Amino acid sequence: MMDENASARLTRRTLTVAHRVGLFLAMLVICLPGIWIVLSSLRPTVEIMAKPPVWIPQQLSFDAYVAMFSGIGKGGIPVLDYFRNSLIISVTSTVIAVAIGMAGGYAFARYRFRGKSGMFLGLMLTRTVPGIALSLPLFFLYVRLGIIDTHIGMILAYVALNVPFTIWLIDGFFRQVPKDLAEAAQIDGCTRWQAFWQVEFPLARPGIASAAIFAFLTCWNEFALASQLTRSVNSKTLPVGLLDYTAEFTIDWRGMCALAVVMIIPALTLTYIVQKHLVGGLTSGAVKG
Amino acid sequence: MKGFKPSAPFLLLLPAIIVLAAVVVLPLILSLYSSFTPFRLTRPETFFVFVGFRNYLSILSNADFWWAFGRTVLLLTIALNLEMLLGLGLAMLVEKATRGQRVLRTLMMFPMMFSPILVGFQFKFMFNDNIGLVNNALQSLGITQDAIPWLIEGHLAFIAISIAEIWSSTSIFAILILAGLLAMPKEPIEAARVDGCTPWQTFRYVTWPFVMPFAYIAMTIRSLDVARAYDIVKIMTDGGPAGRTELLWTLVGRTAYSDARMGLANAMAYFSILLSIAFTVYFYNKLAAARAQIGAEW
Numbered sequence: 001m002m003d004e005n006a007s008a009r010l011t012r013r014t015l016t017v018a019h020r021v022g023l024f025l026a027m028l029v030i031c032l033p034g035i036w037i038v039l040s041s042l043r044p045t046v047e048i049m050a051k052p053p054v055w056i057p058q059q060l061s062f063d064a065y066v067a068m069f070s071g072i073g074k075g076g077i078p079v080l081d082y083f084r085n086s087l088i089i090s091v092t093s094t095v096i097a098v099a100i101g102m103a104g105g106y107a108f109a110r111y112r113f114r115g116k117s118g119m120f121l122g123l124m125l126t127r128t129v130p131g132i133a134l135s136l137p138l139f140f141l142y143v144r145l146g147i148i149d150t151h152i153g154m155i156l157a158y159v160a161l162n163v164p165f166t167i168w169l170i171d172g173f174f175r176q177v178p179k180d181l182a183e184a185a186q187i188d189g190c191t192r193w194q195a196f197w198q199v200e201f202p203l204a205r206p207g208i209a210s211a212a213i214f215a216f217l218t219c220w221n222e223f224a225l226a227s228q229l230t231r232s233v234n235s236k237t238l239p240v241g242l243l244d245y246t247a248e249f250t251i252d253w254r255g256m257c258a259l260a261v262v263m264i265i266p267a268l269t270l271t272y273i274v275q276k277h278l279v280g281g282l283t284s285g286a287v288k289g
Numbered sequence: 290m291k292g293f294k295p296s297a298p299f300l301l302l303l304p305a306i307i308v309l310a311a312v313v314v315l316p317l318i319l320s321l322y323s324s325f326t327p328f329r330l331t332r333p334e335t336f337f338v339f340v341g342f343r344n345y346l347s348i349l350s351n352a353d354f355w356w357a358f359g360r361t362v363l364l365l366t367i368a369l370n371l372e373m374l375l376g377l378g379l380a381m382l383v384e385k386a387t388r389g390q391r392v393l394r395t396l397m398m399f400p401m402m403f404s405p406i407l408v409g410f411q412f413k414f415m416f417n418d419n420i421g422l423v424n425n426a427l428q429s430l431g432i433t434q435d436a437i438p439w440l441i442e443g444h445l446a447f448i449a450i451s452i453a454e455i456w457s458s459t460s461i462f463a464i465l466i467l468a469g470l471l472a473m474p475k476e477p478i479e480a481a482r483v484d485g486c487t488p489w490q491t492f493r494y495v496t497w498p499f500v501m502p503f504a505y506i507a508m509t510i511r512s513l514d515v516a517r518a519y520d521i522v523k524i525m526t527d528g529g530p531a532g533r534t535e536l537l538w539t540l541v542g543r544t545a546y547s548d549a550r551m552g553l554a555n556a557m558a559y560f561s562i563l564l565s566i567a568f569t570v571y572f573y574n575k576l577a578a579a580r581a582q583i584g585a586e587w
Contacts, residue, residue, distance in 0.1 A: 023382045023393070030399050033411045033456070036422055040414070053425035100304045107301035121573060123305070126313045128565040130516030132538045133558035136545050137316035137323070140330075160312035163305050165513070221404025223520040224538070228546065239406040243524060253414060260407050267402040275398055 034264070041065070041257035048253050064258035079259060081233040082241035089151055089237060090219035093158035097166050098212045104163070105170030106196070110179070120168075127164040131224030139228050149231040157225050162215040169214065173207025174200065210274035217267055238263050317562075320555040328552035335552075344556035353532060354540065354557060360447070361537040361564070365515055368454045372511070373504060375455065376462025383463070384470045394467070400460045405520035412453035413525045416440055443533030446526050450534055453521050462507045469503030470496070505576040512568035516561070537561045 040048055042060040068079045107113075108120060138157060139148065147153035177200050185195040201208075223239040230236045242263070245256045324344055328336045348354050383393045400408070415422040416439035427433050439449045473496065481491045519538035522528065528535040528543065535543075538561055545554035 019382065019385055023386060026379055026382060027393070027396055029456070030396060030460070032422075033415060034399060034403075036415065037411050049420055051419075053420075053429060055429070100308060103301040104305040107298040111298035111301075113298045119302070121570075123309070124513065124569060124573070125566055126309045127513050128562070128569045129313060129317065130519065130538055130558075130561050130565055132516065132519055132542050133320075133561050134313065134316065136541070136551060136555055136558055137320035138312070139545075140323075140551065141316055141319065156308075156312055160308050163308055167305060217402075221406070223404065223406040223523070224516065224542075227523075228542075239404055239520075242406055242410060253420070256410060257414070260410060263407060264403065267404070271398060271402045272395060275395065 037257045037260050037264075041254060041261050043254065045252075045254050064254045065262075068255065068258050068262070077241060077244050077255075078233050079238075079241065079262070082236050082238045083262070085151070085230075085233075085235050086220060086237040089154045089158065089235070090216050092151070093155045093162065093219050094212055094216040096155070096159045097162035097215045098170075098208065100159070100163050101166030101170050101211060101215075102208065104167040105172075106174055106200075108167065108171040109174035123164040123167060127161070131161075131222065132228075135225050135228040138225070142229060148229060149235050151235055153229055154226065154235055154237070157229060158219045158222065161222065161225070162218055165218070166211050166215050169211040170204070170208055173204045173211070176207070177203045213270045213274045217270060220263075220267060320558060323552050324555035324559060326552045328550075328555075330549040330551055340552075344553050347553065348556055348560070353535070354560075356532075357535045357537050357540040358560065358564075360535065361518075361561075364447075364451060364454065364518060364536065365568070367451055368458070368518075369508070369511065371451075371455050372459045372462050373508070375459045376507070377466055377500075377504070379459065379463040380467040380470055383467055394464075397460055397463055397467075400457050401464070403457060405457065405517040406524055408453050408457040409521035409524035412449060412456070412521075413440065416449045416525075440526055441530055443530055446530065446534045450518075450522055450525055453525065454518055457517075457521070458511060461511060462504065465503045465507040465510075466500055469500040473499050502576060502579040505572055505579050508572040509569065509576050512565070512572050515565055515568060537564065 039057065041064050042062070043057050044059060044061070044063075047054045047058065104123075108116065134157075142148040142153050147156075181199050181203070182192075182195040185199045186192060190198065221239060222237075223243075226237045226240050227243065230240055238259070242256065242259055245252060245259070323336065325341060326336055326338055327340050327343070379397060383390065383397060386393055403411070416424075418424055418436045418438045418441060421439070423439065424436050427437065438445065440446050477495050477499075478491060481495045486494070516538050518536060519542070522534055522536050522539050523542075526534045528539040537557070541554050541557045541561060544550050544557060548554075
């Protein structure tokens with residue numbers, strides 16, 4: 001009897017330890033690359049290149065960031081211009097995509113109509129077209145229309161890229177708002193339009209905000225289309241700018257790491273804000289559908 | 290509601306339809322047409338020469354293309370399966386944690402925030418044969434004396450790319466599967482345990498069927514942008530060494546822009562589009578089936 005108890009306790013303790021170790025290792029693998037990038041952006045190049053490697057940083061400084069933001073960075077890469085382009089293109093296309101997505105998502109959540117599921121699948125299929133495959137005809141068309149290497153061209157492309165997924169998410173969030181609420185408001189004398197803005201929209205707002213952030217991140221991170229449809233500081237975005245660094249013969253690792261950190265910070269902050277709603281929206285829209 | 294009033298949902302969907310028609314469908318029709326021409330960017334007049342299926346025929350006999358195609362399917366198969374498996378493991382590890390679950394969940398989402406181009410860059414940095422973290426660590430630990438040419442040797446480069454791809458996308462699976470685990474009612478598990486199921490049986494016949502739709506949601510989302518591997522490969526190896534890591538998408542890009550053979554590239558692009566559509570439809574159907582199966586219990 002005692003023996004059985006003792007061995008059961010031992011098994012449990014072993015399992016707990018194994019669980020802790022497994023969890024720690026998994027988190028280490030997840031976090032290490034990011035930590036390494038941040039660390040490298042703060043170290044002098046000599047230390048990054050050192051052989052044998054220097055594991056414990058001897059001196060940390062923000063030199064790389066200062067160099068990057070003081071006008072033309074090392075190797076003539078205009079990070080500030082890229083940053084501005086990224087911001088303008090991402091914000092504008094997000095606003096438009098969310099407006100279109102709200103209309104579409106509401107239609108899917110609240111109306112029954114013929115060919116609804118076919119329509120939904122069709123929307124999703126437009127999203128499956130790989131960026132590089134879409135860039136070929138878009139490139140040709142944009143050259144003809146004269147909107148290659150402009151903000152307008154990129155915004156158009158990104159709106160189309162985001163609309164399907166925005167509709168999916170917003171559809172899910174409107175489903176979470178009980179139908180009865182809007183109906184009650186309509187019985188009380190609201191028009192459908194008023195009921196939407198005064199009852200359903202406020203309730204779905206957190207979800208819509210996370211759809212917006214998700215759309216923003218898609219634009220902010222997109223590379224395949226941007227790399228072909230932009231050419232100069234007029235419209236090049238940060239991801240394309242990052243590739244500029246690798247095109248040189250001597251790679252400025254520290255500069256690249258600093259630019260990577262600049263790119264990741266907005267994404268990190270925004271994802272942290274939306275994480276809860278994002279998962280809720282995806283699963284509710286898809287499971288209870 | 291039954292009356293003939295098709296206008297409201299149609300009007301609401303109209304903006305989406307217009308945008309997608311103008312920026313996706315119309316260009317795709319154009320590219321379908323140009324895949325039947327010998328169109329070169331440098332010679333605009335070739336746009337109006339019709340050559341039938343010649344581009345497609347030349348693809349069929351193009352060894353480079355089939356290598357890239359096979360490699361792409363291989364990468365997707367390896368990556369999606371491992372992501373699913375690792376995501377499931379990670380989700381279960383986090384679900385079992387008694388303390389700090391919120392922090393763990395946030396950490397778990399970390400890779401999702403990285404754009405593919407950043408993932409590619411950071412792994413290019415880490416796998417660098419000279420100054421990369423991986424080689425430095427291996428050498429410091431005394432496992433190897435030589436610098437392993439991670440991104441320079443074909444097979445190793447493929448492995449490095451797969452690792453980058455898996456690192457970046459496992460968290461999508463983990464998050465959604467975790468959502469499934471948390472939403473799951475506890476009674477069936479207890480009932481199974483009382484009935485004498487082993488932990489494995491409990492997992493296989495109670496937990497897994499419940500979590501499966503969530504995994505398929507993740508699969509569907511992932512298959513919507515399988516082509517993000519393009520970004521990773523582009524920055525890590527750019528298809529090199531000597532085309533050994535060329536994927537379908539990088540090959541399309543190279544044929545179109547470096548060789549300026551738009552017609553041929555568009556024909557290739559259609560293969561890549563069909564591949565993506567096949568993936569999406571497959572998982573979408575799986576999702577619908579899993580949803581219907583579980584529907585009774587919801």
